[in-house]
Amino acid sequence: MLPWIKHAALTLLFSATLGVSAFAAADTAPEQLRIGFQKGSVSLVLAKTHQLLEKQFPHTKISWIEFPAGPQMLEALNIGSIDVGSTGDIPPIFAQAAGADLVYIGVEPPKPNAEVILVRDDSPIKTVADLKGRKVAFQKGSSSHNLLLRNLQKAGLAFTDIQPAYLTPADARAAFQQGNVDAWTIWDPYYSAALLQGGVRVLADGTDLNLTGSFYLASRSYAEKYGAFLQQLLTTLTQADALTISQRSQSVTLLANAMGLPEAVISTYFDHRPITVIKPVDERTLQAQQHTADLFYENHLIPSKLDVASRIWHAPVAH
Numbered sequence: 331m332l333p334w335i336k337h338a339a340l341t342l343l344f345s346a347t348l349g350v351s352a353f354a355a356a357d358t359a360p361e362q363l364r365i366g367f368q369k370g371s372v373s374l375v376l377a378k379t380h381q382l383l384e385k386q387f388p389h390t391k392i393s394w395i396e397f398p399a400g401p402q403m404l405e406a407l408n409i410g411s412i413d414v415g416s417t418g419d420i421p422p423i424f425a426q427a428a429g430a431d432l433v434y435i436g437v438e439p440p441k442p443n444a445e446v447i448l449v450r451d452d453s454p455i456k457t458v459a460d461l462k463g464r465k466v467a468f469q470k471g472s473s474s475h476n477l478l479l480r481n482l483q484k485a486g487l488a489f490t491d492i493q494p495a496y497l498t499p500a501d502a503r504a505a506f507q508q509g510n511v512d513a514w515t516i517w518d519p520y521y522s523a524a525l526l527q528g529g530v531r532v533l534a535d536g537t538d539l540n541l542t543g544s545f546y547l548a549s550r551s552y553a554e555k556y557g558a559f560l561q562q563l564l565t566t567l568t569q570a571d572a573l574t575i576s577q578r579s580q581s582v583t584l585l586a587n588a589m590g591l592p593e594a595v596i597s598t599y600f601d602h603r604p605i606t607v608i609k610p611v612d613e614r615t616l617q618a619q620q621h622t623a624d625l626f627y628e629n630h631l632i633p634s635k636l637d638v639a640s641r642i643w644h645a646p647v648a649h
Contacts, residue, residue: 359559360552362391366403366415369396369589370519370599371544373438373606374416377570379584386566387559398498401425401471404547407432413552414563418445418473418517419542423623426641427632431550433643436564436608437615438543442536444518444602445477448506451529455512458485458534464512467495467502473544474515476622479629480539489629519591522598542618546608548643557646564608571606611642 363383367374374394377383383392397403400417401424407415408430425432447466449455455464458481468474479489495502495511499520506514506524513533516524524530546564553560574581578600586593611619616639623636 358556359387359390360413360556361389362393363387363414363563364393364395364412366395366397366406366412368399368403368416370517371416372574372585372599372603373567373571373608375585375588376573376581377567379588380570380573382566382570383563386562398500399469399472401469404430404432407547407549410549414546414548414560416544416546418476418544419619419622420471420473420476420626422545422547422641423619423626423632423636423638424471426623426636426638427634432547433550433553433641434545434611434619435548435553435560435643436546437611438545438606438608439604440536440541440543441518441603442539442541444521444536444599445473446516446521446535447478447481447533448514448516448521448524448530449512449533450506450509451531453512453531455533458482459487461485461513461533462487462491463493465493465495465510466513466515467497467505467511468515469498469502470494470496472517473541474517475631476541476626477534477536477539478515479625479631480536480541481534483625484539489631518602519589519595519599522595522602523591526592526594526598540618540621542615542622543606545611550643553643557643560643561645568606568608571608574600574603575605610645616642 365374378394395412400421403415403417404421404425406412408425422432422434455461466478468478482489495505497505499516502514502516503520505511548560582593582596585596620638623638626632627635
């Protein structure tokens with residue numbers, strides 16, 4: 331699809347799904363907003379770099395806190411160290427299972443090509459079924475955990491058929507490069523970086539797995555108190571993400587500098603991403619997330635069944 335067509339489509343989607351007026355005046359915005367983000371959070375990193383939130387909410391003190399992965403971020407959200415965070419699909423499930431009173435305030439579209447299972451180019455592993463008995467590195471409780479579990483299920487394997495190596499992205503990359511694990515399940519931009527470095531092969535990605543996209547979460551009390559503000563926050567983040575299309579070259583450079591990665595890595599990452607509009611959680615997304623929670627319970631990865639619907643935040647109705 332041509333860039334201008336993609337941009338036009340994004341504009342239409344944006345107008346249709348997030349037509350929220352600029353009503354977050356000083357009396358509806360909080361005094362501070364502490365945002366948790368990850369290296370691959372394109373919308374958040376661009377908003378931070380362009381200071382879009384600082385300009386949109388001049389009476390709110392904006393603080394940015396980086397985390398290596400979603401589980402660590404939601405731990406911070408649960409204890410009140412941050413107000414809003416963005417993670418993949420699994421961290422909210424583990425957080426809910428642990429009793430955290432967090433709510434889903436928004437969701438991005440699925441990115442099935444931006445998360446993969448990697449093996450070394452010379453590996454004898456040719457299919458997911460070949461992972462049986464092998465050591466696979468990934469961040470426990472992350473979206474990669476789900477990608478791996480679903481691909482194993484699709485190949486007729488159980489989670490107990492592999493040897494999980496629970497490692498942060500940085501540690502997993504080192505273990506993979508040193509040959510201490512047989513495969514690495516990871517998301518972008520780590521995936522794009524490994525791809526461009528060479529010597530790796532994609533064993534599987536998220537295609538045809540009915541995955542959700544990344545979620546935005548807040549504490550229930552924060553969402554109930556600042557609902558109108560959160561609506562406009564998500565609108566502004568969608569505007570930030572649109573810059574990857576309307577100002578692609580500049581966005582690549584900005585993100586490369588912000589993330590400390592080569593521009594080629596960021597450009598490849600962009601190629602893996604769909605048009606991104608952040609919107610409220612719809613029924614399809616809810617059902618997909620509930621299926622994921624059930625799958626993790628059935629594989630004894632969480633201690634109890636969860637009701638995901640009870641954690642979906644509904645935006646206040648304008649009068």
